[in-house]
Amino acid sequence: MITLALESIRNLSPERRQAIMKRSSLDVTAVLDDIKKIVQEVRQHGDRIALDFHRQYKDDISSADLVASEAEIRAAYESIDPKLLDALKLAAANIEKFHRAQLDRGMWAIEVQPGILAGRLQRPLDRVGCYIPGGLAKYPSTVLMTIIPARVAGVSEIIACTPPDQGMTANPTTLAAAHLAGATNIYKIGGPWAVASMAYGTETVPQVDKIVGPGNKYVTAAKLLVFGEVGIDSPAGPSEALILADESAEARLVAIDFLSQAEHDPDAAAVLVTTWEPLAHRVIDLIKEEFHNLPRQEILKSAINHHSAVLLAHDLDEAIDFVNHYAPEHLQIITREPFAVLPRIRHAGSIFLGMYAPVPVGDYASGTNHVLPTGRTARMFSGLSVDDFIKKPTFQHLTKEGLKSLKDAVVRLAEAEGLPIHARAVAERFRYV
Ligand SMILES: NC(=O)c1ccc[n+]([C@@H]2O[C@H](COP(=O)([O-])OP(=O)(O)OC[C@H]3O[C@@H](n4cnc5c(N)ncnc54)[C@H](O)[C@@H]3O)[C@@H](O)[C@H]2O)c1
Numbered sequence: 164m165i166t167l168a169l170e171s172i173r174n175l176s177p178e179r180r181q182a183i184m185k186r187s188s189l190d191v192t193a194v195l196d197d198i199k200k201i202v203q204e205v206r207q208h209g210d211r212i213a214l215d216f217h218r219q220y221k222d223d224i225s226s227a228d229l230v231a232s233e234a235e236i237r238a239a240y241e242s243i244d245p246k247l248l249d250a251l252k253l254a255a256a257n258i259e260k261f262h263r264a265q266l267d268r269g270m271w272a273i274e275v276q277p278g279i280l281a282g283r284l285q286r287p288l289d290r291v292g293c294y295i296p297g298g299l300a301k302y303p304s305t306v307l308m309t310i311i312p313a314r315v316a317g318v319s320e321i322i323a324c325t326p327p328d329q330g331m332t333a334n335p336t337t338l339a340a341a342h343l344a345g346a347t348n349i350y351k352i353g354g355p356w357a358v359a360s361m362a363y364g365t366e367t368v369p370q371v372d373k374i375v376g377p378g379n380k381y382v383t384a385a386k387l388l389v390f391g392e393v394g395i396d397s398p399a400g401p402s403e404a405l406i407l408a409d410e411s412a413e414a415r416l417v418a419i420d421f422l423s424q425a426e427h428d429p430d431a432a433a434v435l436v437t438t439w440e441p442l443a444h445r446v447i448d449l450i451k452e453e454f455h456n457l458p459r460q461e462i463l464k465s466a467i468n469h470h471s472a473v474l475l476a477h478d479l480d481e482a483i484d485f486v487n488h489y490a491p492e493h494l495q496i497i498t499r500e501p502f503a504v505l506p507r508i509r510h511a512g513s514i515f516l517g518m519y520a521p522v523p524v525g526d527y528a529s530g531t532n533h534v535l536p537t538g539r540t541a542r543m544f545s546g547l548s549v550d551d552f553i554k555k556p557t558f559q560h561l562t563k564e565g566l567k568s569l570k571d572a573v574v575r576l577a578e579a580e581g582l583p584i585h586a587r588a589v590a591e592r593f594r595y596v
């Protein structure tokens with residue numbers, strides 16, 4: 164059933180290496196054309212398209228059913244298990260603490276040259292839309308990860324969209340988390356329909372300035388398609404974890420860590436890179452032995468057989484080189500001295516150091532954000548942060564002397580670019596002095 168086998172990084176064929184590097188990101192490109200049709204239909208016809216989609220499982224639905232009412236939200240908040248509510252509150256407190264620490268010094272200005280003042284402001288976005296996944300699993304934790312940083316940044320309107328269950332009911336824990344985090348409105352729409360609704364606005368869903376939040380390949384493709392009309396955070400698609408382990412790692416824990424991110428989605432990816440061959444063999448054996456007792460088998464089988472790998476590195480240098488090329492969403496470093504490896508990591512969404520830092524602590528409760536770039540986009544994107552919700556316009560003020568000191572340079576540069584009126588805008592100011 165599970166076809167996992169040990170491969171040596173050195174002996175990977177170029178095709179196999181490329182397949183491991185690409186994991187499921189290729190699939191996002193493969194679905195772009197189909198998703199484009201959905202996005203365009205929502206743009207043209209608004210709610211009707213999402214309602215048609217939902218009518219597949221509920222006949223008498225209307226636009227009002229797309230909105231989670233205050234009564235529904237309150238009832239959800241009051242009905243969830245108090246211990247679960249405590250867990251949400253603990254997670255929320257740590258997420259808020261970590262994200263408050265990201266707020267920087269606000270407005271600043273420097274004197275670039277005498278008489279030339281240049282500075283930068285900070286302004287939160289006006290209205291953002293958070294996508295909360297909810298297909299193969301429910302993600303109340305994503306509510307906290309998206310809405311809390313937006314609130315900390317000062318965004319005044321924070322809406323959220325999430326796929327409903329049959330009968331148009333929203334997941335109660337998701338609603339309770341949205342209430343706790345401070346969402347303005349919650350809409351029961353999922354998938355690419357939700358992304359397009361937030362990007363263009365419909366009769367029910369307001370148009371937002373930026374869409375954040377993770378999702379499967381269809382959601383991620385929709386986000387990429389609406390980029391430009393609205394801002395997006397990063398392509399936070401199907402989950403991935405790369406575990407870098409040496410002889411100090413315990414095989415049983417590595418095996419469970421490997422499986423834990425694979426259980427998200429058939430398109431998820433897990434990779435073990437190790438310098439210690441016995442560990443690799445043991446982890447493969449454990450995964451194969453355990454597999455039959457595990458839930459979510461179809462998802463795991465697809466993720467492991469299609470997008471995952473166990474790789475032997477000749478030495479730590481080769482292992483780190485591979486990690487940087489792979490640019491994983493999550494990187495676990497379970498080596499004797501994880502902090503000695505850390506300075507050598509250039510590309511990873513979030514890094515988990517040592518045997519007591521499994522990825523699920525970051526998924527839920529340690530405070531760092533779990534909305535992270537996938538498909539090698541950790542090379543150029545960061546995980547969601549307060550910065551995603553803040554714009555930074557620049558400003559400047561020049562005295563007459565300050566402008567005089569720049570006049571010749573600006574005139575020369577403008578003329579070199581064939582833009583004489585730019586040159587005049589500076590030169591004219593000295594005709595009257
Ligand atoms: N990278 C990150 O930061 C991060 C964080 C959390 C979760 N995730 C990922 O989010 C994803 C959640 O996926 P999910 O499926 O559980 O929930 P989801 O909400 O992302 O997707 C479910 C929706 O997809 C739509 N859909 C399903 N099949 C479709 C098709 N063929 N065409 C168009 N639309 C279709 C439906 O509307 C469905 O409601 C997983 O891949 C998980 O790994 C990533």
Ligand SMILES: N[C@H](CO)Cc1c[nH]c[nH+]1
Nearest residue numbers: 302304305402403526533
């Ligand atoms: N591992 C996911 C990010 O890829 C986040 C998550 C939420 N719930 C469980 N896990």
Ligand SMILES: [Zn+2]
Nearest residue numbers: 402424427526
């Ligand atoms: Zn997870």
